[in-house]
Amino acid sequence: MSIYIQSFSHISTQEPLNDQWFDAPHVLSERFNPCVEPDYRNWMPPMETRRMGKLLKRAVTVSLDALQKGQCEMPDAIISGTGLGCVENTEKFLNALLDNNEECLPPTPFMQSTHNTIGSQIALKLHCHGYNCTYSHRGASFDHSLLDAFMQMQLHQIHTALVGGFDEMTPDYFNMLGKIGYWRKMELSVCDLRCQGHSGSISGSTAATFLLSDQRLANTMCEVKAVEMFYGQDFSRISAYVNQILKNNGLTTNDIDAVVMGLSGDDANDAVYHRLTASVFQDIPVLWYKHLFGESFCSSAFGLAVAAECLSHQRIPTGLLYSPDSGKTEKKPCNILVYNHFNSIDHSLILVTA
Amino acid sequence: MDSIVVTGLGIVSALGTGVEATVEHLLAGQSGIGKIKYLDTRHCSLPVGEVPMDDGQMRELLGISSEKAITRTSLMGRIALREAVMQAQLCSRPSRKVSLVSGTTVGGMEKSERFYHDFLQNNERNEYIALHDCGACTDMIAHEFPGMFDFQTTISTACSSAANAVILGANLLHTGRADVVVAGGSECLSKFHLDGFHTLMILDEAPCKPFDKNRNGLNLGEGAAYIVMELAENAEKRGVTPLCRLSGYANRCDAFHQTASSPEGEGAYRSMMAALECAKLQPSEISYINAHGTGTPNNDESEGKAMMRVFGTNVPPVSSTKAFTGHTTSAGGGVENVISILALTRDFIPANLNFSEKIESLNFVPVLKVQSHVQLQHVLTNSFGFGGNDSSCIFSKIQSV
Numbered sequence: 001m002s003i004y005i006q007s008f009s010h011i012s013t014q015e016p017l018n019d020q021w022f023d024a025p026h027v028l029s030e031r032f033n034p035c036v037e038p039d040y041r042n043w044m045p046p047m048e049t050r051r052m053g054k055l056l057k058r059a060v061t062v063s064l065d066a067l068q069k070g071q072c073e074m075p076d077a078i079i080s081g082t083g084l085g086c087v088e089n090t091e092k093f094l095n096a097l098l099d100n101n102e103e104c105l106p107p108t109p110f111m112q113s114t115h116n117t118i119g120s121q122i123a124l125k126l127h128c129h130g131y132n133c134t135y136s137h138r139g140a141s142f143d144h145s146l147l148d149a150f151m152q153m154q155l156h157q158i159h160t161a162l163v164g165g166f167d168e169m170t171p172d173y174f175n176m177l178g179k180i181g182y183w184r185k186m187e188l189s190v191c192d193l194r195c196q197g198h199s200g201s202i203s204g205s206t207a208a209t210f211l212l213s214d215q216r217l218a219n220t221m222c223e224v225k226a227v228e229m230f231y232g233q234d235f236s237r238i239s240a241y242v243n244q245i246l247k248n249n250g251l252t253t254n255d256i257d258a259v260v261m262g263l264s265g266d267d268a269n270d271a272v273y274h275r276l277t278a279s280v281f282q283d284i285p286v287l288w289y290k291h292l293f294g295e296s297f298c299s300s301a302f303g304l305a306v307a308a309e310c311l312s313h314q315r316i317p318t319g320l321l322y323s324p325d326s327g328k329t330e331k332k333p334c335n336i337l338v339y340n341h342f343n344s345i346d347h348s349l350i351l352v353t354a
Numbered sequence: 355m356d357s358i359v360v361t362g363l364g365i366v367s368a369l370g371t372g373v374e375a376t377v378e379h380l381l382a383g384q385s386g387i388g389k390i391k392y393l394d395t396r397h398c399s400l401p402v403g404e405v406p407m408d409d410g411q412m413r414e415l416l417g418i419s420s421e422k423a424i425t426r427t428s429l430m431g432r433i434a435l436r437e438a439v440m441q442a443q444l445c446s447r448p449s450r451k452v453s454l455v456s457g458t459t460v461g462g463m464e465k466s467e468r469f470y471h472d473f474l475q476n477n478e479r480n481e482y483i484a485l486h487d488c489g490a491c492t493d494m495i496a497h498e499f500p501g502m503f504d505f506q507t508t509i510s511t512a513c514s515s516a517a518n519a520v521i522l523g524a525n526l527l528h529t530g531r532a533d534v535v536v537a538g539g540s541e542c543l544s545k546f547h548l549d550g551f552h553t554l555m556i557l558d559e560a561p562c563k564p565f566d567k568n569r570n571g572l573n574l575g576e577g578a579a580y581i582v583m584e585l586a587e588n589a590e591k592r593g594v595t596p597l598c599r600l601s602g603y604a605n606r607c608d609a610f611h612q613t614a615s616s617p618e619g620e621g622a623y624r625s626m627m628a629a630l631e632c633a634k635l636q637p638s639e640i641s642y643i644n645a646h647g648t649g650t651p652n653n654d655e656s657e658g659k660a661m662m663r664v665f666g667t668n669v670p671p672v673s674s675t676k677a678f679t680g681h682t683t684s685a686g687g688g689v690e691n692v693i694s695i696l697a698l699t700r701d702f703i704p705a706n707l708n709f710s711e712k713i714e715s716l717n718f719v720p721v722l723k724v725q726s727h728v729q730l731q732h733v734l735t736n737s738f739g740f741g742g743n744d745s746s747c748i749f750s751k752i753q754s755v
Contacts, residue, residue: 078607082510083487083489085488093549093550094467094546097545097546097549098470098471101396102397102545103396105549106553107550107553110550110554111612111740112612114459114510114512115459115488115510115512116459116511116512116740116741117740117741119511119741119743120607120741120742121741123607123741123742124609124610127609128607128609129608129609130607132607132741132742133509133511133521133522133743134509134510134511134743135507135508135509135510136487136510137488137489137492137507137508138489138493140507148522151525151528151531154529172474175474176473176474176483177483179477179480179483180480180483229507230505297487
């Protein structure tokens with residue numbers, strides 16, 4: 001059973017619905033980085049979007065775009081990850097509830113507050129009656145959605161799936177997370193995300209979706225060879241899983257052309273990645289993405305996007321290299337490993353090949 | 355495919371703590387729905403199904419100090435998880451790869467809505483900021499057994515979350531990624547939920563009347579419930595006795611409306627049909643249906659019509675147990691999986707309380723009185739959520755060979 005990524009679409013801190021970020025990205029320098037919105041009128045009539053929250057508009061649009069790019073009319077499954085769900089609507093309802101002491105509350109923000117509103121709005125737009133599920137497990141929400149799709153394809157339950165990660169950031173939630181150490185204390189002009197000795201990262205915004213299928217087509221971006229997720233603090237298990245994945249696929253670390261990692265500029269977060277680079281992935285170019293897309297619970301979707309785009313373009317642009325002098329980028333990449341962790345306990349390893 | 359068996363159950367709801375308290379209430383026809391006692395809300399006249407303990411009593415039961423920050427959803431989850439893990443003997447007869455799949459929707463909201471102004475204005479309650487999201491609840495629940503789980507995830511599909519946890523669990527087992535999966539959900543009452551459902555005008559001000567002609571909405575409940583699942587050969591290797599088989603499951607989408615069900619129950623029909631196909635069963639082989647049956651005018655008619663589409667003129671005995679527990683939202687699939695398995699293994703059909711008059715468009719009436727000493731072979735249970743996230747599970751008796 002082979003599983004392929006047919007297309008990718010995103011609305012994020014970069015130019016929406018295209019791959020301009022691959023060669024000419026916006027450089028992020030703020031702690032709070034807003035989403036760059038496309039013109040939604042190209043995708044849905046204004047009547048339809050009038051009452052939709054921003055995150056829902058983004059989710060429906062990237063889904064339509066990914067299906068169009070992947071030439072698929074109806075996926076067998078819609079699987080969505082979201083760490084925080086529809087924050088804007090949740091805050092609207094919560095504020096009304098607290099301000100008005102539980103009286104005269106508007107129903108729409110409540111209706112659109114549940115995490116699965118995202119997946120169900122996509123299903124409604126497509127009239128898709130197939131499998132529909134939503135994962136909300138912090139920084140692994142997207143990864144667990146991918147795992148679900150991967151397993152169902154392995155078990156021949158589905159042949160195509162839209163797998164996406166969706167998280168928005170509001171000013172209030174940004175401030176709350178800032179209080180518990182999520183963000184850098186100063187602007188990046190003083191010191192970029194590669195400077196060590198700092199805690200916190202920069203915030204981003206994620207609406208990113210992939211069309212997966214079990215058939216290789218003319219425009220297929222890459223193949224997903226392995227998806228492994230695990231929980232625990234034992235560092236040695238990460239390298240054990242890496243070795244297992246490589247062995248299962250007849251590869252050694254020499255065959256890995258790049259490793260994509262969720263380096264964010266937060267010392268505690270990055271320590272795991274640095275340790276892995278120094279032990280298991282010596283001399284393998286490290287790619288990163290949070291300098292372009294910021295941090296959000298579903299930003300790991302961009303880790304897979306980086307790998308898929310590099311394999312699809314058959315090159316690694318220097319802007320994605322964590323250490324620009326790490327060389328070895330002339331070669332056409334063939335195998336890329338994506339590793340992300342959340343709080344050093346939820347781990348995700350994905351192997352993709354050309 | 356190898357058969358999946360259930361080896362442990364854990365539950366806490368308005369019916370009390372544990373499977374025995376649950377069975378007692380179900381057999382006696384004693385509902386847990388009553389006046390609001392613990393939730394601080396102005397809608398105190400609405401009937402709800404509260405777990406009969408305050409946070410302090412749950413902490414005491416679990417041995418968690420009053421200093422430690424923890425949400426009610428996590429406390430309830432830990433109580434149910436503990437029972438399920440103990441019954442399955444996962445501590446004394448461990449397995450290598452154990453996963454926890456838990457469903458929740460509002461997660462830590464019950465604390466967040468109390469401390470929200472603190473979150474925004476001062477640093478008094480910062481420890482609860484990180485406990486707000488769904489995943490945080492699962493992590494706190496898993497801490498009941500440190501080091502037991504090597505994979506944890508959270509599903510959030512509103513009222514079908516816990517049923518979908520079982521479906522993911524089955525796939526984790528069938529792909530060999532897990533030897534044992536603990537699957538279910540936990541959700542406590544919050545003003546956010548109560549007021550949310552209230553604005554949608556789907557809360558009954560009297561005890562709910564599922565499948566009754568004059569039904570007038572649902573009663574919210576709270577609770578947590580988990581089942582322990584593993585392949586039959588793994589249970590045998592561990593030397594634990596299986597309670598029943600998980601024989602079928604399916605997830606389909608109604609794709610009709612954000613909060614309403616389609617008039618003909620398209621998603622419900624598809625999910626029941628797909629679960630039957632997965633179980634390789636004919637509709638006539640189902641001995642009991644534990645319906646989603648919320649008591650809203652919309653759900654019960656839509657679900658009932660879907661049942662008629664699947665079962666024709668021979669709809670098997672049906673009851674909704676939500677008049678016992680209230681609608682426990684994300685935990686609902688878990689609570690009703692456990693109730694269905696108890697019915698199956700102890701040979702009874704719980705009553706559908708508060709019913710008096712048949713819905714005209716339906717060709718069946720629910721089970722009015724508890725039926726004991728009935729032989730059940732296959733039990734189907736439905737869990738439907740906002741957004742048309744519809745799932746069905748089928749549990750079957752272990753065949754004696």
